[in-house]
Amino acid sequence: MPVIVKEPKEQVKKPQESFWKRMTRHQLFIPLAALALLVLFNLIADPSFFAVSIKQNSLGNPVLSGNIISVLDNASELVLLAIGMTLVTASSGGQDISVGATMAIAGSVILRMVCGGQVSADSPCMPILLAVLIGIFVSMAFGAFNGALVAYFKIQPMVATLIMFTAGRSIAAWINNNELPIMNDVSFKYAGTFLPGIPVPTPIFITIFMVIVFWALLKFTNLGLYTQAVGINANSSHLNGLNPQMIKLLTYMILGACVAVAGFIRVSRSGSINYSRIAENIEMDAILAVALGGNSLSGGKFNIYGSIIGAYVIQFLTTTLYKYEVPSTALPAYKAVVVIILVVLSAPVVREKLSHMKRTAGKTVKEAT
Amino acid sequence: MQEGAVLEMRGICKYFPGVRALQDVDFTLREGEIHALMGENGAGKSTLIKVLTGVYPKDGGEIRIKGVDGAVSIHSPQDAQNAGISTVYQEITLCPNLTVAENMYIGRTKGNLTNWKEINKGAAKILETLGIPASPRQQLGACSIAVQQMVAIARAVDMDCKVLILDEPTSSLDEQEVEKLFGLMRDLKAKGVGIIFVTHFLDQVYEVCDRITVLRDGGLVGEYVIEDLPRVRLVSKMLGKELDDMADIKKDVCTAEVSVDGVPVLEAEGLSSSAGIKPFDFSIRKGEVNGLTGLLGSGRSECVRAIFGADHVTAGTVKMNGKPVKISKPLDAMKHGIGYLPEDRKGDGIVGDLSVRENIILALQVMKGFFRPFSRAQAEAFADEYIKLLEIKTASSDTPVKSLSGGNQQKVILARWLLTNPQYLILDEPTRGIDIGTKVEIQKLVLKLASEGKSVTFISSEIDEMLRTCSRLVVMRDRKAVGELSGENLTQSQIMATIAGGDESCQ
Amino acid sequence: MPNGITLDKKGHLKSRTAMSDTMLLLTITVVVFFVMYFSAVLFLGGGFAKTQNFLNILNNNASLIVLSVGMSIVMITGGIDISVGGVTCLVCMVSAVNLEQHGGNLLTVVLISLGIGLAFGVVQGFLVAYLEIQPFIVSLAGMFFAKGMTTIVSKEPVRVTNEAFLAVKDTRIYVPGLGSYNKLGEYIPAYVEVGVVVALLVVVVLFCVLRWTKLGRNFYAVGGNNQSANMLGINVKRTKFMAHLLCSMLAGLGGLLYFLHVGSGDVANAAGDEMNAIASSIIGGTLLTGGVGNVVGTLFGVLSLNTIKRIVSSLGFDEAWWSNITVAAMLCLFLVVQSIVLLRKNKKK
Amino acid sequence: GNSGSGAASAAASSKPAASGSELIKVGVINNDPNESGYRTANDRAMREMFTEANGYEATFYNNNDAAQQIATAQQMIQDEVDYLLLSPGSTTGWDTVLQDAKDAGTQVILFDRMLEADESMYVAAVVSDMPKEGVTAVDWLASQGLDEYNIIHIQGHMGSDAQVGRTGALDEKVNAEGNWNYVVQQTADWDEATAQQITQSVIDSGKSFNVIYAENDGMARGAVAALDKAGITHGVDGDVIVMGFDCNQWALQELLAGNWNYDGQCNPFQAETINEIIQGLEAGNAPTEKIIYTPEQGFDATTISQSDVDTFGI
C-alpha cells in the first residue's frame, strides 16, 4: 500500500545521550541519590551508624541490632503503604489520606479478635492468621468504600478519603468498645519483632514478601498497564474494554490490604494499640514516599520501586535525625527541608533548566577554545 | 522586513526530546492575505504556530512584526496577543467553567475590573452577528463542541489584531458554519489583517487562500502563490514525492470490488442508548463497507457507540452472524470481534502518557485477559510491525503517544484495532485532522480489509471520501436514520437531498 | 461566581441559561445551613435559641473562616494548601514569644503574622507556580516545616500577658438588640470579637476580588483549564503564584485572629485546621478539581460544619468520636449530593 | 427541652439552694477517654457520680480537641448549666469561656487539669499534684543508690500539666547532682511507638544507660519493647530501671512480675471531691481552698502486692 515512500528512520533522530545523562534522567535517580547522600553523610559523621551487632533478646534469641537494621525494620509499614498508595495514585490521580485511620481500624480488628474481646488476654483466642485475614477483609471493605466514592461518585480522592480520615479513629474506638486491649502472648509479637531463632526482624521478611507479591502482580498480570491506562485516560480505557471504575476500586482495595498488613505489623510490635495515636501522620509520609520516588501525584505512569526507595529514604532520615537527638517534635521541620530539596531537584522544570545551563556552559567553553 | 509583510519568521527551530519538530523554517505573512500553512500530519504546522505565539519557547530563529523594530521576543500567548496576534489553536482552548462571554473576553480586556454588563452585551452582539446559538451567560462547558469552536473563533476575530491564526478551525464545523467563517475571513482580509490558515481540506484552501507555505518533516518546502500550485503539485510537495497523477490513487482505490452478498455480520434492531439516540435498525454484511452520514450532531457517533456498547444501551437486540448476542459494554463487543475507533482522539482514543507500544497492544491485551500479559518482546514485535505497516512517525515504540502529532496518534489507534483482527471495524471520523496522503492510505486500508472479508462502518464528514469507500450509506438526521442509499443512488446530490430531507417537515 | 443566575432579558436567546455549577453548589450549601440551624432552634431550643450561640460560632471560627477562604481560592485555581493550619500555629507561637519574651507590641505581632504568611506564600507559590511542583507536596512540606518550627520556637505553651494585646483580645463588640437574660436575670448583650469583623471583611473583599477583578477571574480560568488559560493569554504562573501567596497571607492573618482569640502560643493550636478548611470549602461548594467555588459558600461551609458539631454534642452524643463520625457523614452526604447533582447536570447537556 | 425565657430561669435560680426535687444542671467537659486507661477511669468515675439519682442533670462531652471543648463549653453556658466541670485539653485559650461563664452566672470547677487563668475565674480546681508526683518518683530513684544515673527521659506532650510537673523534679535533680545525666531527653508526645523509636535509637548508637524515666505507662511500655528487642534486662535485678506513671492495671502487673521498677500514681478519681464541693456551694459554703489535690503515691516493684494492683490499678 505504500504511497508514501520514505525512510521513517531518517527524520527521527535517535537521541544519543551520554550514560551519565541517561542515568540522571532516570526516575529512580533522585531517590537513590538521596539515599546515597544520607549514607555518605552518616559514614562521614559517624561510621558507627552502620555498626551491626548480634545480641540476645529477652527471649534468648540471637537478634541483629543496629541503626541500619532499625531503618529496615521501622520502614516496613511505610513501605507497604507506599506500595498501595502508588497504585491508588496511579489509577485515580489522587491520594488516600485515610490510611493512618484505617490502620487504626485494621489493627483494632485484629487485636480485638485475638484478645477475644477482652481488655487483656494472655493467649490468642483465635488463630492469629485468621484474625489477620479478617483484618485484611475489613480494611479492604473500607478501601472499597473510599474507592466507591472515588470511582462511582467521581469525588476527588483526597476529599473522598477525608471522610474516613475524620471518622476512622472514631470507628476504631467503637470497635474497641473504648478500651485499649493488650495481647501478652509472645507468639502474637513474632510478626512485629523476631521469630524464634531468626536474628532478622520479621517485618523485614514481611516487607520482602509483599514486595515480591507486588513484583509478581506487576509482572504476571496487567495490573500495571490497567491502572496506568485508567489513570491517564478513563474514557479511552473504557472504550478498550476496561472497567475504569472497577479498576479504581480495586486499587483502593489493594491499598486496604496493604494497610491491614501494616496495621498488623504495628500492633504486633507491642501487642497493644492506642487507636487515637497509632500511625499518626503516616499518610503524609506515605504520600511523600510516592512523590520522592519520582511518581506524579496526578496519576498515570508509576514506578513502584521508586516509592519503596522513597519510603526507605524517609525512614533513614528519621532514624538519622533521632540519632543526632533532634527533638522528635522538631523532626518534621528537618524532614520538610530535605523533602523540598529533593522534589525541587527532581522537578522537570528544574532539571531542564539545569541541563540547559550545562549545555550553554559547554558551548561557551567550546567557543573559548 | 519585506515590503507589505506583517509577520516574518526566519530560521525557526524547535526540538522536542528525540524529535526535530522544526528546522530552519521561514515564513512570511503579508498584509491582507490569507496564507495557508500546509503539510502532512506531524509536519510541524501546529508547532510553528505555538512557537510563534509563545506557547513553546523556540530553540532558534527570530520573529519580526510590522511596526516593531528588530526581532520581537514572544514568551507567552499574552505577549502574542499584545503584539497583535490572535489565535485559534487546533485543540479547543477555552475554559469550560466560565461563561461564553467571559471566554471571549478573558485575558484581553484592559483595566483591572470586569464589567459584566459590558462583556455580556459585547458577547451577545458577536454571537448574534456570527449566528452562534449560545447565550453569553451560559457556561461554556454546556455547549456542544461545534459551538465551543465557534466561540473560540469569535474570540479571535473580535480582537483588534494584525495577524489572525486559525489552526484547523473547520474540523468540527459543518458546511454553513464554514461558509460563515470564510465570510468573516474575507472581511478581515479586506481590512488588511493577515491570516494564517491551517487545514487539511484542500477545497477550503483553494476557496479562500492567496498563498501556501508547505512544511514537510519540520522543514520548509517552499512558499507558493496559490495560482502557481495546482492541487496535485501541492499534494506532491506535501508528500515529498512526485506523483504522476492523483487520479491514480482514486483509480487504485476504486478498483477494489466490494462484495455485498455475504451474510449479515451484525444486525441490530430497535437499538437505543442513554445518549439519546432514537431506536434504530442497522445491519452490515460480511465484507461490506457502509457509512453513516448526516449533518454534524445528527447522531452518527451515538449510533455506533450504542452498537459498541460504549453508552448504556437502553433497548434493542443485536444479532451477530445470525446469533443473538448481548453487548452491554465495550468488552462484550470486542469479544465478538468488533473494533471501534472513536471520533475524539484525545479524549477517547489515546492514552497519552503511555508509550506507542502500550497504546497499540492495549485492546488486544485487554481481550487476552488480566492474568496473561504479553511479554515485552511480543509487545515490541506487535508494535514494530504496525509502526512499519502504518508508517507511524515516532522516535521509538517507547515514546509517549501524546508527543506524536495528531495524525500519527490516529494511526496508533488504528493499529490498536487492526491488531485485534476484528471481523467488524467501526471507524468514527478516522480521517479527521489527517493529511491527504494518510487519508488515502486509510481509505485503501478500509477497502483492503473488506476484501479480506471484514466489515467496516465508516463515518466521515467528507462526502466524497464516503462515496469512494462505502457501498451503502445510511443517512441520519436529528438522531434518526432517515434513509439508505446504495448502488447508483450513491451520488453526492442524492445524499445532499436525503440529508436535507425535502419530503419531511423542517426540524 | 454567579455567572448565570439572572434570566436573560434579551428575547432572541432561545433558552433560559442554566445555573452555573458555582451558583448551584452555593445554593445547596446555604439552604442546608438554614434548614439545619432553624431545625436546631426549633427542636433543640436552649442555647440555640439565643443569638449569642450563633455569634459564638463566629467568634470561635473567625480564624477558620479566613483560612477556609484562602483555601477556597487555591482550590479554585486547582491547587491545595495544607500548610494553613501549621502556619496559623507558627504565627501564634512566634507572636506569643515575641510579645512575652522580646518586648513586642501589637504592631510587631501584625507584622509577624503577615511576614510569616508572606514568606510561606512566596516560597510555596514559587515552588508550585514556577517550578511546577505539585501543590500537595509543597504544602505538605510547608505544614511539616511550620509545625516543626513551632516546637523549635517553643515546646511549651506561651500565654500572653501583654496588656495592650489583652485589651484588643477582650474587646467585645456588642450587637445592639440581640442580647438575652441570664439565669440571674441580668441582661447580657450579645457580642462579637474583633476577629469576626476582620473575617467578615475579608469575605466581602475577596468576594469582590473573585467576582470583579481580573485576578479573581483568572483564578477561575486557571482552575477551569490551565493550558487553555495560558493560551487565552492569562499568565498562568503568576496567577497560581498569586493564589498561593494570597492563601498563605490569609493563613498568616488567620493565625493573627486565632492568636487574638486564644491569646497564647501552643503547639496544639489550630490542630487539624487544614482539614477543617478543606472540609468547609467543600461543603461550601468549592471543587477540588478547580474552577468552581465561592467564598460566600465557604463562609456557610464553616458555619455548617460547626453548627453540626454543636448539634451533635447537644443531642447527647458526648464522645469525641461521635462528632468526628457526624462530620464525616455530613461531608459524605454533601459530596455525594454534589457529585450526583453535577453528574446529572453534565449528563443532561 | 430546657428552653425558657430569661425571666423564668431567673426565677428558678433565685432559690438559694436546689432542694431535693430540683436537679442541679452540670456540664462536664472531659478529655477523650480512649486516650489512656487513666482517662477511661476518670470518665467512668465522673459518669457514675453525676447521675439523676445523685441529684444531677448532667451533660457530658469528651474531646481532646481544645477548640471543640471550648465550643461545647460555650454551648453549655448558653444552655444555662449551673456548674461547668472542666478538664481542659489545653491550658490556654479559655479566657473568653470563663468570662462568658461569669456573665451567665455559671460556676466553673476545674478537674484533673489546670488551666492558665486568674484564680477568680473558677471556684475550685480538683487536680493531681503533678510536681509532687515528680518529686516522689525522683526521690524513689535517688533512694536506689546507683553510682551513676544515666537516664533516658521520655517526656509527655510538652507543656501539659503532667509533663511539666514530672519533668521539673527530674530536671532539678539532674542539674544538681554530678552523677545524674541524661542520655537523651525527648518528648514522645504520650506515644508508645515514638518512645520505642527513641529508645531504639539510643541502643543502636551504643550509648549506655541504666534508667528509663517515662512520663506515662504507655511510653514506658514502648521503651521496654525496645529493650526486650536488644536483650537488655530491666526491672528488679535487671540492668535498667524502668519507671512509669498512671498505675494502669497492666502496668502494676508488670511491677508485680518484676519487669518494671516503679510506677507513680495519678489519681483519676476526683468525682467524689467535686460532688462535695458542689453540695457545699449549694448549701452556701464556698470551698476553703481553691486548689484541692487528690492523694497519690508511688509503687515499688519490690513491695507491691496483688491487692495494691487490684485497688490502685485503673
Ligand SMILES: Nc1ncnc2c1ncn2[C@@H]1O[C@H](COP(=O)(O)OP(=O)(O)OP(=O)(O)O)[C@@H](O)[C@H]1O
Ligand atoms: N509537546 C510535544 N512533545 C514532544 N513532541 C512534540 C510535542 N508537540 C509536537 N511534537 C512533535 O512535533 C512534530 C510536529 O507536530 P505538530 O503538532 O506541529 O504537527 P502538525 O503539523 O500540526 O500535525 P497535525 O496536522 O497532525 O496536527 C511531531 O512529530 C510531534 O510528534
Ligand SMILES: Nc1ncnc2c1ncn2[C@@H]1O[C@H](COP(=O)(O)OP(=O)(O)OP(=O)(O)O)[C@@H](O)[C@H]1O
Ligand atoms: N437534537 C439534539 N439535541 C441536543 N443535542 C444534540 C442533538 N443532536 C446532537 N446533539 C449533540 O451534539 C453532539 C454531536 O452529536 P454526535 O456526535 O452524535 O453527532 P455526529 O453525527 O456524530 O456528528 P460529528 O461526529 O460530526 O460531531 C452530541 O454531544 C450530541 O449530544
Ligand SMILES: [Mg+2]
Ligand atoms: Mg496540528
Ligand SMILES: [Mg+2]
Ligand atoms: Mg460524531
